[in-house]
Amino acid sequence: xxxxxxxxxxxxxxxxxxxxxxxxxxxxxxxxxxxxxxxxxxxxxxxxxxxxxxxxxxxxxxxxxxxxxxxxxxxxxxxxxxxxxxxxxxxxxxxxxxxxxxxxxxxxxxxxxxxxxxxxxxxxxxxxxxxxxxxxxxxxxxxxxxxxxxxxxxxxxxxxxxxxxxxxxx
Amino acid sequence: xxxxxxxxxxxxxxxxxxxxxxxxxxxxxxxxxxxxxxxxxxxxxxxxxxxxxxxxxxxxxxxxxxxxxxxxxxxxxxxxxxxxxxxxxxxxxxxxxxxxxxxxxxxxxxxxxxxxxxxxxxxxxxxxxxxxxxxxxxxxxxxxxxxxxxxxxxxxxxxxxxxxxxxxxx
DNA sequence: CCTAAGTAGTTGCTAGTGGAAACAACATCA
DNA sequence: TGATGTTGTTTCCACTAGCAACTACTTAGG
Numbered sequence: 001x002x003x004x005x006x007x008x009x010x011x012x013x014x015x016x017x018x019x020x021x022x023x024x025x026x027x028x029x030x031x032x033x034x035x036x037x038x039x040x041x042x043x044x045x046x047x048x049x050x051x052x053x054x055x056x057x058x059x060x061x062x063x064x065x066x067x068x069x070x071x072x073x074x075x076x077x078x079x080x081x082x083x084x085x086x087x088x089x090x091x092x093x094x095x096x097x098x099x100x101x102x103x104x105x106x107x108x109x110x111x112x113x114x115x116x117x118x119x120x121x122x123x124x125x126x127x128x129x130x131x132x133x134x135x136x137x138x139x140x141x142x143x144x145x146x147x148x149x150x151x152x153x154x155x156x157x158x159x160x161x162x163x164x165x166x167x168x169x170x
Numbered sequence: 171x172x173x174x175x176x177x178x179x180x181x182x183x184x185x186x187x188x189x190x191x192x193x194x195x196x197x198x199x200x201x202x203x204x205x206x207x208x209x210x211x212x213x214x215x216x217x218x219x220x221x222x223x224x225x226x227x228x229x230x231x232x233x234x235x236x237x238x239x240x241x242x243x244x245x246x247x248x249x250x251x252x253x254x255x256x257x258x259x260x261x262x263x264x265x266x267x268x269x270x271x272x273x274x275x276x277x278x279x280x281x282x283x284x285x286x287x288x289x290x291x292x293x294x295x296x297x298x299x300x301x302x303x304x305x306x307x308x309x310x311x312x313x314x315x316x317x318x319x320x321x322x323x324x325x326x327x328x329x330x331x332x333x334x335x336x337x338x339x340x
Numbered sequence: 341c342c343t344a345a346g347t348a349g350t351t352g353c354t355a356g357t358g359g360a361a362a363c364a365a366c367a368t369c370a
Numbered sequence: 371t372g373a374t375g376t377t378g379t380t381t382c383c384a385c386t387a388g389c390a391a392c393t394a395c396t397t398a399g400g
Contacts, residue, residue, distance in 0.1 A: 021310050025302065027318035028208075028309045030325035035205045037332035038198075044336075055386095073349060086387060088350055110348045110395040132195065138335075139198045140191050142327040148197035150320045155200035157312040162207035165308075166214075243378060256358060258379055280366040280377045 031155075042134050049130045052123065056099075057131065059090055060124040063100065063116045070115035072105055099123050201325075212304050219300045222293065226269075227301065229260055230294040233270070233286045240285035242275055269293050 043054045062079045063069055071079070077087040091114050094100035099120035105111025116124065143151065163169055213224045232249045233239055241249070247257040261284050264270035269290035275281030286294065313321065333339055 021306055024310045024313055024315060024318040025305050027313060027322040027325070028305050030322045030329065031201060031205065034325035034328040034332070035201065037329045037336065041332045041335050074347090083388065084349065085351080085389080089387085092350095105348090108348080108396075110393095112349065135195050135198050136191055138331050139328055140194045142331065143194055143197060143324045145194060147320050147324050148194040150317050151324060152197040152200045154313045154317050154321060155197070155204035158204040158309055159200065159207045161308050161312065162204070162211045165211050166207065244376090247378095253359065254378065255360085255380080259358085275377095278367075278377080280364090282378065 038134070038138050041138060042131065045134050046127065046130050050123070050126050052097075052127060055090075056094065057127055059087075059094065060099070060116070060120065060127060063114060064121065064124045064128075068115065069121060070103070070113045073112050073114060076114055094120070097123075208304070208308050211308060212301065215304050216297065216300055220293070220296050222267075222297060225260075226264065227297055229257075229264065230269070230286070230290065230297060233284060234291065234294045234298075238285065239291060240273070240283045243282050243284060246284055264290070267293075 039054070046052055046054055046057075058080045059076065062076060063071060073087055073091070074084060076091075077084050080087070082090075091100055091102070094114075095102065099117060100114050101117050102112050103115055105113045140148075160169075209224070216222055216224055216227075228250045229246065232246060233241060243257055243261070244254065246261075247254050250257070252260075261270055261272070264284075265272065269287060270284050271287050272282050273285055275283045310318075330339075
């Protein structure tokens, strides 16, 4: 009853497209639910297989892909879209875990570079393996190549528009 | 370079599909990025327009759609997939904001029902309007009805498989 | 050279989150 | 009636993340 209230409201108050809008919204809701559920699966699997949290993944990926497996602290902070103090503390954690080490940034005396240790590289590869295999078992079988292409195209458009509004068009 | 390492590894170690797997993964990455960016836009807009955080949305939706705009605390906690202590505190916040009130659950003396106040209903409608309009402006124009249908279908499959693994098949 | 201004990174402080476990009030069943 | 289970709250704890202050360094301008 309140549900039909809701659709009626949408149909009468939103002027632009009368019908298909509301139906297309359902696609976004489905994407949100899928994201939430698969993220939770990912967290469980990563924790079970490696003991590492999903939150470490971003930092490790960026370091692994960087030349020399190292980045300046501020570059790394920008790459993961987080504040400097956030990054300082996350690198503290990774350093305590033996996955990352800090070293000086050569010419600039105040710079610090975070670099993956040998263990850090191994940890990243393990994380990446679990991460990919979760996608392979939970997402890939749900989409044909053609469907995946549609999703990739649409979602890239969505991200581009949203990032433009957020002031980082890239 | 390390990226090609990665594809090579996937191609050799994963037995099932040799090529399209890695390409279909890109679709999931795009969906994750889109989800993150649009969620951030949503938070900004909700805060600007209503001063309320996105975290309130789930609870208010569930209350609004419930008969009498009210639910038992434990039903509400189950509906939003959170713990009871979490729900207690969130309802505390909403009560302090005047959007929700607690009342007794009639027959069961230990039960508590959370119910939307008149202000709570108005707040929900405002939140819903901003929420929907963000989707209408950032997602709907990015997808044709046919594309939206593909996304909805695939993402529903993904969510179903993930929820099954999480032990709540629904 | 020396000072002023700016930048890189860290740290203290604060507010907030969320789970686990203990708890009080009540229900149900023997 | 007592034993057991349930409901919701509370306490405690660990963790998160931003802001602002701070140190150490660089760069620009006199």
